[in-house]
Amino acid sequence: MIGDIIATGEEIITGALVDSNSAWLAERLFNMGVRIRRINAVGDDIDALSRLFEDVSHQADVALVTGGLGPTVDDLSAAAVAKTAGTGLKLDEGALKSVLAFFEKRNRPMPETNRKQAVLPIGAEPLDNPIGTAPGFKIVVGQCTFYFMPGVPPEMKRMFREQVRPRILQGMGSGARVSRQRVLCLFGLPESATDQKIRSFPELFPDIRLGLRAKFPEIQVKLYAAGADPSALDERLDAASRWVAQLLGDVVFSCRGESMETVIGQLLRSRSATLALAESCTGGLIASRITDVAGSSDYFLFSAVTYGNAAKVGVLGVSDETIARHGAVSEETAAEMAAGARRVAGATYGLSVSGIAGPSGGSAEKPVGTVCIGLATPEGVSTCRAILQFQSRAMNKQMFAMKALDVLRRELSGLGRF
Amino acid sequence: MIGDIIATGEEIITGALVDSNSAWLAERLFNMGVRIRRINAVGDDIDALSRLFEDVSHQADVALVTGGLGPTVDDLSAAAVAKTAGTGLKLDEGALKSVLAFFEKRNRPMPETNRKQAVLPIGAEPLDNPIGTAPGFKIVVGQCTFYFMPGVPPEMKRMFREQVRPRILQGMGSGARVSRQRVLCLFGLPESATDQKIRSFPELFPDIRLGLRAKFPEIQVKLYAAGADPSALDERLDAASRWVAQLLGDVVFSCRGESMETVIGQLLRSRSATLALAESCTGGLIASRITDVAGSSDYFLFSAVTYGNAAKVGVLGVSDETIARHGAVSEETAAEMAAGARRVAGATYGLSVSGIAGPSGGSAEKPVGTVCIGLATPEGVSTCRAILQFQSRAMNKQMFAMKALDVLRRELSGLGRF
Numbered sequence: 084m085i086g087d088i089i090a091t092g093e094e095i096i097t098g099a100l101v102d103s104n105s106a107w108l109a110e111r112l113f114n115m116g117v118r119i120r121r122i123n124a125v126g127d128d129i130d131a132l133s134r135l136f137e138d139v140s141h142q143a144d145v146a147l148v149t150g151g152l153g154p155t156v157d158d159l160s161a162a163a164v165a166k167t168a169g170t171g172l173k174l175d176e177g178a179l180k181s182v183l184a185f186f187e188k189r190n191r192p193m194p195e196t197n198r199k200q201a202v203l204p205i206g207a208e209p210l211d212n213p214i215g216t217a218p219g220f221k222i223v224v225g226q227c228t229f230y231f232m233p234g235v236p237p238e239m240k241r242m243f244r245e246q247v248r249p250r251i252l253q254g255m256g257s258g259a260r261v262s263r264q265r266v267l268c269l270f271g272l273p274e275s276a277t278d279q280k281i282r283s284f285p286e287l288f289p290d291i292r293l294g295l296r297a298k299f300p301e302i303q304v305k306l307y308a309a310g311a312d313p314s315a316l317d318e319r320l321d322a323a324s325r326w327v328a329q330l331l332g333d334v335v336f337s338c339r340g341e342s343m344e345t346v347i348g349q350l351l352r353s354r355s356a357t358l359a360l361a362e363s364c365t366g367g368l369i370a371s372r373i374t375d376v377a378g379s380s381d382y383f384l385f386s387a388v389t390y391g392n393a394a395k396v397g398v399l400g401v402s403d404e405t406i407a408r409h410g411a412v413s414e415e416t417a418a419e420m421a422a423g424a425r426r427v428a429g430a431t432y433g434l435s436v437s438g439i440a441g442p443s444g445g446s447a448e449k450p451v452g453t454v455c456i457g458l459a460t461p462e463g464v465s466t467c468r469a470i471l472q473f474q475s476r477a478m479n480k481q482m483f484a485m486k487a488l489d490v491l492r493r494e495l496s497g498l499g500r501f
Numbered sequence: 502m503i504g505d506i507i508a509t510g511e512e513i514i515t516g517a518l519v520d521s522n523s524a525w526l527a528e529r530l531f532n533m534g535v536r537i538r539r540i541n542a543v544g545d546d547i548d549a550l551s552r553l554f555e556d557v558s559h560q561a562d563v564a565l566v567t568g569g570l571g572p573t574v575d576d577l578s579a580a581a582v583a584k585t586a587g588t589g590l591k592l593d594e595g596a597l598k599s600v601l602a603f604f605e606k607r608n609r610p611m612p613e614t615n616r617k618q619a620v621l622p623i624g625a626e627p628l629d630n631p632i633g634t635a636p637g638f639k640i641v642v643g644q645c646t647f648y649f650m651p652g653v654p655p656e657m658k659r660m661f662r663e664q665v666r667p668r669i670l671q672g673m674g675s676g677a678r679v680s681r682q683r684v685l686c687l688f689g690l691p692e693s694a695t696d697q698k699i700r701s702f703p704e705l706f707p708d709i710r711l712g713l714r715a716k717f718p719e720i721q722v723k724l725y726a727a728g729a730d731p732s733a734l735d736e737r738l739d740a741a742s743r744w745v746a747q748l749l750g751d752v753v754f755s756c757r758g759e760s761m762e763t764v765i766g767q768l769l770r771s772r773s774a775t776l777a778l779a780e781s782c783t784g785g786l787i788a789s790r791i792t793d794v795a796g797s798s799d800y801f802l803f804s805a806v807t808y809g810n811a812a813k814v815g816v817l818g819v820s821d822e823t824i825a826r827h828g829a830v831s832e833e834t835a836a837e838m839a840a841g842a843r844r845v846a847g848a849t850y851g852l853s854v855s856g857i858a859g860p861s862g863g864s865a866e867k868p869v870g871t872v873c874i875g876l877a878t879p880e881g882v883s884t885c886r887a888i889l890q891f892q893s894r895a896m897n898k899q900m901f902a903m904k905a906l907d908v909l910r911r912e913l914s915g916l917g918r919f
Contacts, residue, residue, distance in 0.1 A: 105516075109514060109515055122514060194693045237896075359812075366797075383809075388785060388806060391802040393802065
């Protein structure tokens with residue numbers, strides 16, 4: 084089966100938005116055994132859209148289209164594919180019900196403009212969108228089955244999983260293979276060094292496809308396999324995961340694709356331990372990541388985002404003298420911040436970060452990228468200092484946050500702390 | 502002038518890599534006044550590549566191609582375009598010199614495999630790559646001028662700026678059009694209602710293209726125009742911006758595409774005011790956004806991420822009785838949190854949020870999505886309560902954070918506060 088992916092929208096064609104939907108869909112189609120011919124993007128222009136649909140209808144068996152299903156005048160997907168198919172548009176009662184249900188559930192009247200979203204090409208089958216106003220639809224043009232989905236990523240992803248994927252698999256018939264994947268997440272080893280370490284993978288596991296992906300600031304190792312027997316696939320992938328994890332060592336923080344904050348939540352929960360933070364340069368980012376995990380209130384108590392020195396002294400009890408002598412960005416200050424956060428919150432662990440995220444504020448002794456991390460445990464306080472310098476303030480913040488979380492993970496896992 | 506952008510590589514077509522090069526190039530072409538027809542991606546397959554080049558050569562005046570210039574067997578760009586053009590390949594002495602120079606500069610011998618990178622289609626003009634081994638090249642096929650660049654982003658960007666852009670501008674001659682855009686950012690009005698309010702835009706400004714984009718939790722209104730006279734364009738776009746801003750009213754927080762945290766930073770700075778936060782359900786997200794702005798230490802002092810009630814009482818001085826009587830998620834608690842943050846940090850403003858981000862923790866009286874916001878100013882404390890319920894915990898956190906920031910923006914702008 085040959086597939087095409089089409090992203091629509093002026094914001095994509097003018098570079099205002101990086102199209103990440105297409106890569107997400109490409110990965111899934113690929114894993115289903117669909118050979119992808121092209122990824123295409125085109126603007127909100129009815130002629131350009133319908134010409135592209137025309138081209139694709141002659142070349143692909145299946146086409147996934149994102150965007151252009153909204154209520155506004157530049158949402159043209161339905162009109163464009165109707166033009167390609169040489170058919171008209173009409174109000175689809177099923178689709179209208181779905182739009183109405185969305186507003187009813189929220190106790191809001193449906194604005195008249197949203198009625199347009201239920202106007203589909205004649206012959207199209209509507210696809211339910213339980214979390215947004217835009218129903219999708221399926222329509223066959225020439226030899227190609229087109230699936231139209233919203234451009235909003237969570238709506239698109241859910242519609243793909245629940246409505247589109249099963250239909251494509253059905254179309255592929257009984258010869259359909261299942262595919263499985265494993266994702267190992269690691270932090271602290273560059274991509275090229277990771278690649279080097281597991282270089283002999285293809286010889287040992289020729290049946291498994293290996294992919295490396297830099298998802299700043301972590302690296303993900305992805306293993307894919309496809310075949311007829313799911314349990315044989317799982318067994319084989321588990322063996323491959325173990326091999327990779329053993330070679331890469333304790334930089335691997337998850338073999339199941341979990342985020343660092345999820346792993347830390349599990350470790351804290353399993354020890355009935357609690358956490359308090361003291362953040363300076365990360366500005367609340369660590370707390371925000373920790374609290375992205377549902378149920379984090381079970382172990383997360385408090386973060387003091389002490390951006391100014393007065394708050395470091397007043398809230399955390401860092402001594403004026405320590406700051407004056409060593410500076411706010413120092414292991415000495417980080418130690419007092421960690422101990423202070425632990426004491427103030429009555430937590431098992433106190434984790435602190437103080438650093439220089441840039442672009443200004445650096446010096447010869449403490450350049451931009453300098454970060455000091457403190458960890459207070461029931462046994463005492465330890466600290467480390469590193470220079471982690473990346474292209475932007477935002478990247479430095481992310482790297483500092485990840486490094487601090489990794490220090491805590493190593494402590495909780497009984498590994499070397501720093 | 503009509504342009505196409507082409508990304509090549511198996512890693513793009515299988516979704517292992519998100520193609521950000523194309524968005525970068527699209528934005529630059531757009532700003533040069535080139536109308537972009539399509540963005541295309543295709544794998545490392547000589548037939549697929551040469552068919553795509555063929556299609557594009559009939560449709561576009563200029564095509565920018567990234568990737569496929571490396572030394573390995575899957576680097577096929579030169580061979581594929583030679584096939585399209587019906588010409589042969591030959592070693593280009595100028596290109597070879599450039600590859601040799603790269604290795605000489607680094608005191609390394611050139612591996613024999615890299616010689617392939619100097620083999621270009623007959624009739625191509627090499628483009629220097631001072632920071633990588635792969636020279637680019639320019640070749641005319643049919644009516645279209647193709648520019649081939651490396652896929653490595655820094656090499657591609659430098660080659661585009663220094664070699665490709667000047668050649669395209671020269672090709673456009675004196676008839677070159679410039680293009681300009683404006684971005685208005687708003688919060689608190691749904692996309693469909695926004696569209697409704699400015700529905701008569703195309704009649705009043707037929708020369709300006711309007712685009713609406715939901716960038717959760719904000720909405721952006723984008724205005725694009727192209728023409729020969731930059732100052733006439735600016736004047737026209739300013740008039741259109743003013744018209745849109747006036748119709749949409751005070752939900753518009755920026756007419757220059759700035760983020761909410763940037764706008765708030767400017768407002769605080771202009772009043773020499775400082776800010777402290779008390780965050781519960783947003784878990785540090787507001788502080789992290791505020792500190793994404795370089796220089797925020799000038800006005801941002803402190804955020805108390807008081808996830809547990811003990812921290813609300815101990816750090817912010819919220820009374821046990823208030824929490825016991827009204828609950829942690831209540832306007833009463835939010836008021837004491839805001840006042841506490843302001844007092845503890847000695848800030849001009851204290852802003853607080855307490856709510857239920859979900860997925861659990863809701864009740865009939867206080868469902869998931871309930872949020873209470875407090876604002877302490879030199880004049881006193883005020884509060885509000887809302888139910889803002891979206892698809893996920895992460896989206897609820899984002900919405901709560903934005904709502905709180907908007908409350909502060911309205912106060913600082915002298916608008917109605919809630």
